[in-house]
Amino acid sequence: MKIPKVLYLGLNWTRKFRTKAYKKNHQTASFMFLAKFYPEEVAEELVQEVTQHSFFLQVKQAILSMDVYCPPEASVLLASYAVxxxxxxxxxxxxxxxxxxxxxxxxxxxxxQYQMTLEMWEERIRVWYADHRGMSRDEAEMEYLKIAQDLDMYGVNYFPIMNKKETDLWLGVTALGLNIYEKENKLQPKTTFTWSEIRHISFDDKKFIIKPVDKNAPNFVFFSQKVRMNKLILD
Known part of the structure; x- marks a missing residue:
């Protein structure tokens, strides 16, 4: 995935944060300039400091807002690099x-998750923080991203879907392929399609079809809530 930053950065619509707003008919839509595709190897692909810093801020926010799950020990270490x-x-x-x-x-x-005061959490972060002496801002941000890129939910864009039995599921779109998750578990996919295993992807109204390369394998069919969601998945 060695691609220039112009291809993996773009405007994303969001309800949570307001950076740039476009107003029409008294309605406000908020946008953020975000990475559309997460780099697989941050140390190799984020070569410019400004790109690295912008991506660090995006990943940090995703972890703090719990859009990306991070276990406690890793969270403390990441916090120390952020400090x-x-x-x-x-x-x-x-x-x-x-x-x-x-x-x-x-x-x-x-x-x-733990019966600890904020002072106790700060002390745990401080111990790691003191150990990072000599690191520049860019080095600390890169160490943060190296840990973050190994988190299970890193780089996954989730879309709510239903199967033919109307069971609620999640479709996860990643740099490596498509994952299908149960509604209550975004960490472990129940089905995975790598891009090399997919022959064709299409949709008809709310119906979304994945055709495997193996012509003997059945097509995977699911349904989205809205037609525009299928367009976002294919974008």
Whole structure:
């Protein structure tokens, strides 16, 4: 996936954040300039500092907003790299407990999972933070992304779908192919189609059809909620 940044960056519509807004008939649509396709190997593909920094901010927000699941230990380590990237080297003479209290560093799911105070979480982050002495902002952001790229939900765009039995499922679109997930489990796909295994993809109204390369294998058919969702999947 060695592609120039112009091909994997683009405008994404979002309800959560407002950066640029287009107003028409008193309605507001918000857009963000985001990576459309996640790089598989960040160290090799993110060669420009500005691209790396923008992508770091996007991935960090996805983890903190819990769009990408991150386990507790990894969350603490990622938080320490984020602190290093923002504040530079840890200084024992100037650091005081509570200095990181105003920073958004951990997913709320992680905080709620354990009976720990915010001060206790900060101390765990501080220990790792102190160990990153000498790292530049770019180096800390790259270490963050190297860990993030191994998370199960990294780089997956999820779309709600239904099968012929009207069972709710998720379709995950990745750089490697298409995954089908059960409604309550976005981590482990129940069915996977790599791009090399797919002969053709098409849709007719809300009906979406995946035709495997193996002509003896049955087509996979599912249904989306709206026609425009099928267009987004194929975009």
């Amino acid at each position: 290093q990237a923002k504040f530079g080297d840890f200084d024992e003479d100037t650091y005081k407990p509570g200095m990181l209290a105003s920073e958004d560093l951990l997913p709320q799911r992680v905080i709620d």
